[in-house]
Amino acid sequence: MNSPLPSTRSIGLPIGLLAELTHRCPLACPYCSNPVALEGRDTELSTDDWKRVFSEAAKLGILQVHLSGGEPAARRDLVDLVAHCASVGLYTNLITSGIGVTEELIHQLFDAGLDHIQLSIQDADADSADKIAGYKGAFKKKQLVAGWIKANGFPLTVNAVMHRVNITRSAAMVELAMLLGASRVEIAHTQYYGWALPNRSALMPSRAATEKAVADVDALRKRHAGAIVIDLVIPDYHATYPKACMGGWAKQFINVTPSGKVLPCHASETIPDLEFWNVKVHNLSDIWHRSPAFNAYRGTAWMAEPCRSCDRRDVDFGGCRCQAFALTGDASATDPACFKSPHHVLMKDIAAAESSDGADTYIYRR
Amino acid sequence: MTDEVQTALPSVPKFPRGVRLKHDEARQEWVLLAPERLIKCDPIAAAVLQLCDGQRTMLEIVDILAEQYKADKLLISRDVFVLLKGLADKKMVQM
Numbered sequence: 001m002n003s004p005l006p007s008t009r010s011i012g013l014p015i016g017l018l019a020e021l022t023h024r025c026p027l028a029c030p031y032c033s034n035p036v037a038l039e040g041r042d043t044e045l046s047t048d049d050w051k052r053v054f055s056e057a058a059k060l061g062i063l064q065v066h067l068s069g070g071e072p073a074a075r076r077d078l079v080d081l082v083a084h085c086a087s088v089g090l091y092t093n094l095i096t097s098g099i100g101v102t103e104e105l106i107h108q109l110f111d112a113g114l115d116h117i118q119l120s121i122q123d124a125d126a127d128s129a130d131k132i133a134g135y136k137g138a139f140k141k142k143q144l145v146a147g148w149i150k151a152n153g154f155p156l157t158v159n160a161v162m163h164r165v166n167i168t169r170s171a172a173m174v175e176l177a178m179l180l181g182a183s184r185v186e187i188a189h190t191q192y193y194g195w196a197l198p199n200r201s202a203l204m205p206s207r208a209a210t211e212k213a214v215a216d217v218d219a220l221r222k223r224h225a226g227a228i229v230i231d232l233v234i235p236d237y238h239a240t241y242p243k244a245c246m247g248g249w250a251k252q253f254i255n256v257t258p259s260g261k262v263l264p265c266h267a268s269e270t271i272p273d274l275e276f277w278n279v280k281v282h283n284l285s286d287i288w289h290r291s292p293a294f295n296a297y298r299g300t301a302w303m304a305e306p307c308r309s310c311d312r313r314d315v316d317f318g319g320c321r322c323q324a325f326a327l328t329g330d331a332s333a334t335d336p337a338c339f340k341s342p343h344h345v346l347m348k349d350i351a352a353a354e355s356s357d358g359a360d361t362y363i364y365r366r
Numbered sequence: 367m368t369d370e371v372q373t374a375l376p377s378v379p380k381f382p383r384g385v386r387l388k389h390d391e392a393r394q395e396w397v398l399l400a401p402e403r404l405i406k407c408d409p410i411a412a413a414v415l416q417l418c419d420g421q422r423t424m425l426e427i428v429d430i431l432a433e434q435y436k437a438d439k440l441l442i443s444r445d446v447f448v449l450l451k452g453l454a455d456k457k458m459v460q461m
Binding site: 059063093153186 | 385386392393397400402404457
């Protein structure tokens with residue numbers, strides 16, 4: 001970087017930490033946000049390593065920890081890790097597929113102090129859900145797990161990733177979430193990173209279907225206000241403005257991979273030449289303040305036009321660096337989701353072509 | 367006092383599972399933590415929410431605050447009601 005590092009004082013403190021406890025997962029969803037090169041079991045951090053990371057996180061100012069994966073229940077020390085987070089005052093959210101989760105585990109997690117559970121569901125149609133997950137019986141198992149979650153007194157969020165095959169059932173997903181007793185549902189339009197990028201042409205929905213899905217969910221949000229909170233992850237290939245990715249690069253969030261690499265976002269390893277530091281070598285506070293990857297796109301000094309003089313530069317922070325790199329080859333370019341990007345037309349053309357004439361088979365995540 | 371406020375006074379406000387009030391040592395402020403949500407409390411909200419222990423009624427909370435701030439109970443009860451009702455609508459408080 002040519003620009004000087006921001007002074008420590010101008011860097012805020014992070015509020016959330018996504019802990020990818022493992023990349024192991026029984027499901028094979030083609031839009032998985034994990035990297036295409038998965039980290040193996042033999043590289044995973046130990047229980048003591050994770051506990052130290054969580055202690056450092058609490059001290060640094062992290063308030064909420066999201067225990068994710070892969071499937072976090074594949075870690076035998078999950079209950080122990082939750083108890084440790086609770087003991088240092090961290091709010092804990094488990095992000096699970098439900099597969100490999102037992103009623104006994106849910107009970108133990110409650111006693112350990114887990115605050116909230118997010119359960120993924122692949123579709124409102126059982127056969128289609130199992131096909132997307134690449135796992136027969138997944139849909140049925142998830143209904144069971146949702147029942148255990150509610151019976152043990154947990155608040156439940158249902159996460160549904162939407163794409164070409166299930167997008168017409170967006171409203172049905174909200175209704176299914178309500179039926180399962182969820183207090184919150186995330187209708188998350190696929191983001192094309194990780195496994196979703198090579199699968200993009202099999203996942204991309206048409207603009208018309210996307211607009212209808214967004215309108216349907218908006219109507220349900222009004223109808224069910226007070227009964228369920230509906231959050232939407234925007235379909236940005238069909239957007240006019242980019243999303244404020246991660247609330248700004250290295251501004252609010254930290255991602256730790258199974259092997260201990262610390263990333264500004266889960267997809268940032270797709271950007272070449274970024275230097276990531278590891279929790280086995282550096283303290284989390286040092287990594288947040290001083291590591292090259294975190295300082296690479298922090299703030300606005302790195303921006304080129306049209307971002308640099310744009311009055312939305314502090315609103316959306318130029319959008320997503322990983323998407324800018326994936327579509328333009330330049331990670332400091334304006335996110336092509338923005339109508340001001342010279343590559344915006346390219347993005348629209350990709351979306352139009354792939355949604356009408358795309359692949360009909362998935363490359364499953366394995 | 368409106369009927370709505372009057373009716374709410376005997377209720378016992380509490381945080382449901384998944385919602386926690388916490389003093390954020392790093393930033394020296396009170397925050398309310400919920401699923402994928404974080405609300406920074408202003409000093410008034412912090413004072414009210416610290417009294418929501420799952421035991422006290424809204425009336426008892428109003429009495430304590432009126433004494434503490436030497437303020438009018440009607441005004442306090444309206445402020446407390448507006449705060450708690452707003453959080454209840456977001457499922458961050460049970461009343």
